Every structure is written in structure tokens, then in C-alpha cells.
Amino acid sequence: DAGVTQSPTHLIKTRGQQVTLRCSPKSGHDTVSWYQQALGQGPQFIFQYYEEEERQRGNFPDRFSGHQFPNYSSELNVNALLLGDSALYLCASSGTGDRETQYFGPGTRLLVL
Amino acid sequence: EDQVTQSPEALRLQEGESSSLNCSYTVSGLRGLFWYRQDPGKGPEFLFTLYSAGEEKEKERLKATLTKKESFLHITAPKPEDSATYLCAVQHTGGFKTIFGAGTRLFVKA
Numbered sequence: 001d002a003g004v005t006q007s008p009t010h011l012i013k014t015r016g017q018q019v020t021l022r023c024s025p026k027s028g029h030d031t032v033s034w035y036q037q038a039l040g041q042g043p044q045f046i047f048q049y050y051e052e053e054e055r056q057r058g059n060f061p062d063r064f065s066g067h068q069f070p071n072y073s074s075e076l077n078v079n080a081l082l083l084g085d086s087a088l089y090l091c092a093s094s095g096t097g098d099r100e101t102q103y104f105g106p107g108t109r110l111l112v113l
Numbered sequence: 114e115d116q117v118t119q120s121p122e123a124l125r126l127q128e129g130e131s132s133s134l135n136c137s138y139t140v141s142g143l144r145g146l147f148w149y150r151q152d153p154g155k156g157p158e159f160l161f162t163l164y165s166a167g168e169e170k171e172k173e174r175l176k177a178t179l180t181k182k183e184s185f186l187h188i189t190a191p192k193p194e195d196s197a198t199y200l201c202a203v204q205h206t207g208g209f210k211t212i213f214g215a216g217t218r219l220f221v222k223a
Contacts (some may be wrong), residue, residue: 004156033211042117042200042213043157056209090156100145100164100204102211104156 002027004093004105012111013081021076021108025093031055032074033102034066035090043090049074078110086112115140119201119214126191126221134186134217136201144204146184148177151198151216160186160199191221 005024013019025032031050035043045058049068063079072093078085088109092102116139126132138146145164149157161170163179170177174195176187186199198216 006156033209035213040215042202042215045210045212048209050209058210088154098162101147101159101162103159104149106156107154109154 004029004091004103006089006091006105006108008108009106010109010111012113014113015081015083017081017112018077018079019081019110021078021089021091021110022073023076023091023093023105024073025091026095026103029093029095029103030072031094031099032068032072033092033094034074034076035092036060036085037088037090037107039087046076081112083112086110115203115205115210115212117201117203117212117214119199119217121217122215123218124220126188126219128192128221128223129190131187131189131191133188134199134201134219136184136186136214137182138184138201138203140203140205140212142206144206146179147202147204147211148175148184148186149200149202151200153198157200188219191219193221193223195219196221 033048034046037043047057052068068074088107090107091105094102118137120135148160151157161177166181200216202213
């Protein structure tokens with residue numbers, strides 16, 4: 001049973017650039033959430049996608065946007081990168097049965113120079 | 114405002130020395146409380162979901178309990194491989210946002 005997968009594992013970008021991160025949910029899951037985790041902190045909720053729509057959003061600027069595809073996979077896009085966007089970006093999926101429990105992928109480490 | 118506070122920030126134990134990690138939460142209505150384990154540079158690994166006060170769940174050396182204001186993660190006779198950051202998180206009934214605490218870093222020395 002494949003778990004949550006994310007790509008790429010690491011990424012280095014320059015201030016002002018744009019980045020796209022990708023996530024495939026756990027088999028059988030239809031809901032994807034994205035989180036940003038700074039070093040030494042807990043994950044911060046960015047947004048959640050369900051049925052290809054953004055269902056809820058955290059306190060992140062519009063530079064952060066996303067998309068969910070018909071196969072439930074998802075992308076996180078960040079425009080106009082700032083140094084402060086350097087973090088571990090985590091994708092989590094949940095699905096039928098136990099909708100509250102989320103399972104996380106390994107994350108994408110983004111470094112903005 | 115919904116909030117999760119974990120204590121202590123760091124905990125150092127000798128192998129076999131049992132202890133507890135605390136998670137205090139403030140939420141308008143609790144949909145679920147979650148415990149995760151996170152190793153450095155990796156994604157959080159799911160441990161437990163608790164839904165109502167009085168609920169308890171166990172897995173190997175770990176036991177999670179829940180009251181109306183806090184949750185405890187009890188670690189019995191820990192081993193060095195239990196060393197990790199333990200994260201607590203909550204969801205409230207009014208939405209889909211999950212709020213995490215900053216975590217407790219556990220170090221178990223052989």
C-alpha cells in the first residue's frame with residue numbers, strides 16, 4: 001500500500017522565483033492538506049483540498065496557491081519567493097472511514113537564497 | 114483562538130525511565146486530537162487519534178490519554194529508538210484546519 005509521496009525531496013530557489021511542489025495521496029484518500037514547517041516548529045496549516053476545491057485556508061498570503069487533480073493528487077505553488085519561505089513543506093492525506101486522521105508524506109525541503 | 118501548547122520543550126531520559134509528555138489545548142469544539150512522531154528531516158508519523166475525554170489508546174510502549182483540557186503521551190520503559198520529536202495537534206468541529214503544537218523533543222540515552 002503506497003503511502004503519501006512528495007516531489008522533489010529538496011529544492012533550492014532564488015528570491016522572487018516561483019516553485020511548484022507535488023503530492024500524491026495515500027491509496028484510497030481523496031483529501032489533501034499542505035503544511036509549512038519551519039525548523040524547530042510544528043507544522044502550520046496552509047490549505048486543504050477536497051473534490052478539486054480549496055476547502056479551508058490558513059493564514060498564508062495569496063502567493064501560496066494550490067490545485068487538486070481528478071486523481072486526487074495535488075500541487076502547491078508559491079510565487080515571488082521570500083527568504084522566509086525556506087522550510088519543510090509537508091503534504092498530508094485523509095480519506096473515507098477515518099476522515100480526521102491525516103497521514104504525512106516525507107516533505108520537500110525548500111531553501112530560498 | 115484555538116491553541117496547542119506542549120511541555121516540556123525537551124526531555125532527556127535514561128533507557129527504561131518512564132515519563133509523560135503533556136499537550137494542553139484550547140479549542141471551541143474538539144473534533145479530534147492527534148499524536149505524531151517526527152524524526153529529523155522526515156514527515157510526521159501518525160501514532161494516535163483521540164476523540165473524547167476519557168479515551169485511551171496504546172501502541173507498544175506508548176499510551177495516549179485525553180481529558181477536556183489536555184492530553185498525555187505516556188512512555189513506558191523507553192528505548193533509544195524512541196528518541197524523536199512528538200507532536201500534538203487538534204481539529205475543531207467548525208472546520209478542517211489542524212493546529213499543531215511546537216512539539217516535545219525526546220532524547221533517550223542507553
